[in-house]
Amino acid sequence: MDKIFFHIDVNSAYLSWEAAYHLSHGGDIDYREIPSIVGGDPTTRHGIVLAKSIPAKAYGVQTGESLYMALNKCPDLLIIPAHFSRYIKASDAMVDLIARYTDKIQRYSIDEVFTDMSIYKKDYLKVASEISKNIKEELGFTVNIGISENKLLAKMASDFSKPDKIHTLFKDEIESKMWPLDIGDLFMVGSRTSKKLKGRGIKTIGDLANMDDEYIYTWLKKPGLQILSYARGEEFSDVHIEMDEIKSIGNSTTTPFDVTTMEDAERFILGLSEMVGFRLRRENMCAEVIRISIKNFDFMKKRRQIKLNAPIYSTTRIFEVAMELFKEIWGGDPIRKFSVSVSDLTSNEAVQLSMFEETYEKDKNFDTCVDNIRRKYGSKEVVRSTFLYSKIEPVIGGVAEDAKEYPMMKILL
DNA sequence: TCTGGGGTCCTAGGACCC
DNA sequence: TCTGGGGTCCTAGGACCC
Structure with missing residues (x-):
């Protein structure tokens, strides 16, 4: 061993x-x-x-x-x-x-x-x-x-x-301890895949382990081969001690009421953009892809993303892009959930050098200033005026203010 | 008073280039 | 006037994890 x-x-x-x-x-x-x-x-x-x-x-x-x-x-x-x-x-x-x-x-x-x-x-x-x-x-x-x-x-x-x-x-216990288990108990086999597999008679982990590779690949492609090797107990990754790089940062919220006006939608999207921008800057990163997702009153999901020509990190820019995308997908139906996220992250050092435009400079100074106050005194201390008379939180998102960003998980262990 | 929030990875299809 | 195929990039959507 x-x-x-x-x-x-x-x-x-x-x-x-x-x-x-x-x-x-x-x-x-x-x-x-x-x-x-x-x-x-x-x-x-x-x-x-x-x-x-x-x-x-x-x-x-x-x-x-x-x-x-x-x-x-x-x-x-x-x-x-x-x-x-x-x-x-x-x-x-x-x-x-x-x-x-x-x-x-x-x-x-x-x-x-x-x-x-x-x-x-x-x-x-x-x-x-x-x-x-x-x-x-x-x-x-x-x-x-x-x-x-x-x-x-x-x-x-x-x-x-x-x-x-x-x-x-x-390994010598796989057959007795793991193969008799329900196929849904296997790591990476969720409810959808479990149903699919059972539909073709694959009911236990052992059933899958003994299937033909070609057959599974043709049917389920790469994820199929992945679960096939898991069913056989084959996995070779090491404990990674170092933190993986973060691939995306996002925040979302289910709204306390169905959102039907552009003004309220704007506030939720701004509140989320504030948190995403704050976390992005805390990591000294900037992002090239901005994405908005919404879920409507009957749980239909929609999302739209765009890859920008230049990476960004200011709250205002994230918000502006998110709003443009939002307007492209919203048909006016009541919304119950918003999410704003950014990906294609790079270190912001290179970007800062090329940042000569005045608005960027202003945004940067503004964000840095607000970030510092929020880090010191909490996120309620600086509030954009648009939130003053609304019941909507000015900064929305569940990642604790003092928490370190660490990637939660990978498909491959 | 019914159904959260944070992620990663994969596929399919279209656009575009050579 | 046609036809082709590989490669890459981008977007939308879906599956899975905790």
Whole structure:
């Protein structure tokens, strides 16, 4: 056996972190032991289940479904509002703890990490239980640890039975432990692909593993070959310690009411552009592609993007381009969600040199000034006048102000 | 009171060039 | 007056992840 990887996954992350926080602040009930969820606020149309306790799961409550449906299944459900800055702290604390054992850590998402534990060839099980015990005792929440010789199998293993468990899934265990599982349990097989595969009789991971490569490629192209090798347990990537470059930055919001006027649409798009621009400048990046997406009252999606001749980074420019695109796609139907994002990012140093135009210079100084104030005193301190008498937030988007930008995940592990 | 927000990657089709 | 094919860039849309 060449290498050993761990995949460490927080059990019901947001809910566990709320429970740990509550208990450590004098609370007397453990949310994990009653039917409870972390969820959004339905009055602003953010009402979905973000995380659920195991007792809530027993009622059939599912992550991603509306609170309305969840409450139908379990009327006594306790609903806890989300506090993202707490989750970032909890996640950081967990990574610090794991760093006692290795510096080969890849943060895969807020509640998952991969580690290369090849140095613990002899006693990986002991190390795993030590990490799991330390997290429980010091931080107050539990994790699942999956162990294997590649990251894919480690990730599949951590998903077996929960909570607070350690599982191995080495190559010689694939046939017995992974192949009998439902095809939908395989990494990268979502609901659409699962349905497609089952339509042709491929019901388990083992069924897929034994299919013919040509047949799968002709049918499902590149993603098909990807899941085929996953089904066979083939995956070769290393833990990447260094952060990958960011490919895009975007913010979106579901509006508290259906938007029907150009004035309100403008405010939402400006608020989102403010956050996107702020994050872009914080990374010292600029963008060549600007995109707007909207979802209307009956959930139809539309999007439009444009590649510019020159990269930009000012809020005003992002907003102007986004508005042009918006006007091209909006037919006047009521809107419930806006999103503004930028991609084709490059370092802004080269651009600054070529920036001789006066408006750019002005925009830059203005943005820098506003960014500094917002970083120091918060995003509410400087507000464009258009927001003064509206109920719309002047800066819209969910990335915490002090958070570092780090890429969340890749298709390939 | 029904349905979030942050991402990455892939494909298909059209435009354009040689 | 036609016909062709490869390569690249761009956009829209969709699938998946947490």
